[in-house]
Amino acid sequence: MARRGVGITITQHILNQQRQNPEATGGFTTLLNELIVAAKVISREVNKAGLADILGATGRTNVQDEQVQKLDVFANQVIIERMQHVGQLCCMGSEENADLIEIPSQYPKGNYIIVFDPLDGSSNIDVNVSIGTIFGVYKKKSDETDIDMLLNDVLQPGVNQVAAGYFIYGSSTMMVYTTGNGIGAHGFTLYPSVGEFLLSHENIRIPEKGKTYSVNEGNYTYWDEKTVALVDYFKAKDKDSGRPYTSRYVGSLVADFHRNLLKGGIFMYPADSKDPNKTSGKLRLMVEANPLAMVVREAGGYASDGNGPILEIDPSELHQRTPLYIGSREDVQLAEEFISGRRG
Numbered sequence: 624m625a626r627r628g629v630g631i632t633i634t635q636h637i638l639n640q641q642r643q644n645p646e647a648t649g650g651f652t653t654l655l656n657e658l659i660v661a662a663k664v665i666s667r668e669v670n671k672a673g674l675a676d677i678l679g680a681t682g683r684t685n686v687q688d689e690q691v692q693k694l695d696v697f698a699n700q701v702i703i704e705r706m707q708h709v710g711q712l713c714c715m716g717s718e719e720n721a722d723l724i725e726i727p728s729q730y731p732k733g734n735y736i737i738v739f740d741p742l743d744g745s746s747n748i749d750v751n752v753s754i755g756t757i758f759g760v761y762k763k764k765s766d767e768t769d770i771d772m773l774l775n776d777v778l779q780p781g782v783n784q785v786a787a788g789y790f791i792y793g794s795s796t797m798m799v800y801t802t803g804n805g806i807g808a809h810g811f812t813l814y815p816s817v818g819e820f821l822l823s824h825e826n827i828r829i830p831e832k833g834k835t836y837s838v839n840e841g842n843y844t845y846w847d848e849k850t851v852a853l854v855d856y857f858k859a860k861d862k863d864s865g866r867p868y869t870s871r872y873v874g875s876l877v878a879d880f881h882r883n884l885l886k887g888g889i890f891m892y893p894a895d896s897k898d899p900n901k902t903s904g905k906l907r908l909m910v911e912a913n914p915l916a917m918v919v920r921e922a923g924g925y926a927s928d929g930n931g932p933i934l935e936i937d938p939s940e941l942h943q944r945t946p947l948y949i950g951s952r953e954d955v956q957l958a959e960e961f962i963s964g965r966r967g
């Protein structure tokens with residue numbers, strides 16, 4: 624029987640990227656490789672969550688005032704512990720931490736910044752729905768080293784990300800990432816028997832136009848009239864434009880995004896009046912919208928806040944929220960026409 628090789632590992636793929644960049648020092652490769660180790664550890668715990676006693680809430684709430692699940696806490700700690708010693712970071716930002724995370728003094732620091740949502744979709748942990756880790760990497764702009772002075776270096780528009788991607792812990796564990804600059808977005812599947820992420824989806828291209836819309840219609844009464852008109856558009860019958868679209872909504876951003884990335888479609892989390900503190904919608908710009916916006920751009924898609932590109936938003940706060948319309952370019956551009964009022 625012919626022995627099967629393992630194909631291209633993520634490590635090999637990242638090294639190939641590094642070799643194409645003359646200024647590369649290998650620091651970025653080290654950083655990504657340690658993040659991958661963290662994801663493997665999280666994947667192992669997520670996949671046995673149903674068996675272990677780490678299900679259920681901790682009784683605490685996070686900076687987003689959401690019930691914190693034990694796996695959230697675990698995933699956050701694993702990423703912080705793995706990343707803080709690689710010597711490539713000046714600080715970190717996590718969806719679970721109100722403030723920037725300092726690199727302990729015993730470790731060397733570097734010029735990269737990583738922002739992440741350690742376990743997005745955590746409310747789905749107990750019901751065995753796919754969840755994920757989302758990350759974005761930036762380069763420090765200043766010579767600052769003091770944690771209290773680094774926030775300006777972190778609050779960069781998403782277009783400045785030097786890498787972005789996500790891990791999805793589902794029927795299989797996958798990593799999708801891009802280093803931008805038109806090199807595309809690539810998917811890797813974890814082979815537990817090998818313990819490696821192997822290239823499974825090279826140069827992902829999202830269809831220009833989809834047939835699926837993803838939105839929580841339970842928020843219908845909290846939307847403004849432009850949002851109502853947009854969602855009603857996708858539900859209306861019109862053969863020539865392939866409507867009505869199919870509705871698919873898992874309630875886990877990474878799962879909904881990943882399906883639409885591979886098959887086409889639009890994911891929407893509009894602004895709503897449900898919570899006076901979250902009038903811009905529920906999703907976070909830095910740790911959710913920006914990384915996925917970069918992945919979808921590299922796959923030929925688009926991400927908007929309803930008025931313009933997500934990647935061009937100048938952040939003012941670490942945990943600021945944004946409306947999000949992301950996926951197939953034609954569908955998202957149409958959403959932008961409705962929400963900006965250019966189309967009724």
Ligand code: P6P
Nearest residue numbers: 743744745746839874875876877
């Ligand atoms: P809703 C999960 O909590 C999350 O942050 C995203 O993963 C998901 O897309 C969204 O919230 C779901 O929110 O209000 O529809 O339950």
